Amino acid sequence: MGLPVADDAGTPAAAAPAVAAASAAAPAMKAPVPIPAAAAPEPVAPDSEWVARAKSRQKVPYWVMPLLIFLPVWLIMYVGTLEAPTREEGVIYEGGEIYVEAGCANCHGAAGAGGTGPAFAGGAIIDTFAQAEAQMAWVTHGSQGFTDAGIDVYGTNATQIGSYNGSAMPAFGADLTAEELIAVVFYERIELGGYGEDLALAELVWEQIESGEIELPEHFAEGPEGDFTGVGEIGDALALARAELAEEEIASE
Ligand code: HEC
Numbered sequence: 037m038g039l040p041v042a043d044d045a046g047t048p049a050a051a052a053p054a055v056a057a058a059s060a061a062a063p064a065m066k067a068p069v070p071i072p073a074a075a076a077p078e079p080v081a082p083d084s085e086w087v088a089r090a091k092s093r094q095k096v097p098y099w100v101m102p103l104l105i106f107l108p109v110w111l112i113m114y115v116g117t118l119e120a121p122t123r124e125e126g127v128i129y130e131g132g133e134i135y136v137e138a139g140c141a142n143c144h145g146a147a148g149a150g151g152t153g154p155a156f157a158g159g160a161i162i163d164t165f166a167q168a169e170a171q172m173a174w175v176t177h178g179s180q181g182f183t184d185a186g187i188d189v190y191g192t193n194a195t196q197i198g199s200y201n202g203s204a205m206p207a208f209g210a211d212l213t214a215e216e217l218i219a220v221v222f223y224e225r226i227e228l229g230g231y232g233e234d235l236a237l238a239e240l241v242w243e244q245i246e247s248g249e250i251e252l253p254e255h256f257a258e259g260p261e262g263d264f265t266g267v268g269e270i271g272d273a274l275a276l277a278r279a280e281l282a283e284e285e286i287a288s289e
Contacts (some may be wrong), residue, residue, distance in 0.1 A: 128226060
């Protein structure tokens with residue numbers, strides 16, 4: 037700023053002369069009051085060896101620092117693993133793969149909301165098929181298979197064939213293996229239809245298939261004289277699994 041007296045802080049330079057004047061004037065007025073000697077400070081007991089060491093010790097060793105920085109990241113990752121496992125195997129995962137690969141998603145929608153074919157979402161599929169077996173038979177034969185056999189309705193609620201925009205559901209009995217048929221049907225019921233009640237059954241049957249405990253034919257594809265409500269050996273396997281689950285439930289009560 038260029039002026040000699042006023043620095044930026046302002047006060048010290050300005051206050052100093054006033055203090056000096058006051059102390060110069062004081063002796064003329066009265067004798068200075070003697071300032072009592074400050075009380076001697078209480079002797080401070082020396083720290084014990086342990087306290088002294090604790091005080092002088094560095095609080096966090098340097099090598100711990102990277103660990104502390106990584107800790108929150110690790111925590112987030114760990115908590116992530118505690119959540120419902122992302123399905124990368126098992127009946128629902130396999131079913132989801134087939135649902136896309138076999139083209140079901142093209143007509144019924146990736147999330148089962150419907151399209152060329154009816155919706156599965158919101159439990160609609162459970163209204164149509166109370167049990168998985170009949171749904172498997174339907175997917176095997178398709179609209180044409182039922183019609184050829186002289187049947188004009190499908191499902192527990194006797195849905196008229198061709199009543200959905202007059203479109204037809206293709207037959208998948210020849211394309212899908214028995215395993216794929218099981219997986220895709222349970223996927224539609226549980227994942228898309230939200231029918232969790234079938235999960236234990238689906239997982240048990242899948243486990244039995246994977247372990248070789250039950251053996252299924254390569255395909256379930258019967259002609260016009262065949263079964264339109266059940267699925268032969270697949271149905272037998274499901275019936276056994278249902279019985280097993282019922283026994284477990286009784287045992288746990
Ligand atoms: C070309 C389109 C198309 C494809 C592909 C298709 N569907 Fe369908 N689906 C339909 C139509 C149309 C209906 C209704 C049939 C009728 O009314 O006769 C239907 C009905 C159904 C139903 C009965 C639903 C209800 O509540 O009435 C099920 C279950 C089903 N499909 C499963 C499947 C599965 C599983 C796949 C794949 C493996 C599949 N669909 C592939 C068109 C398709």
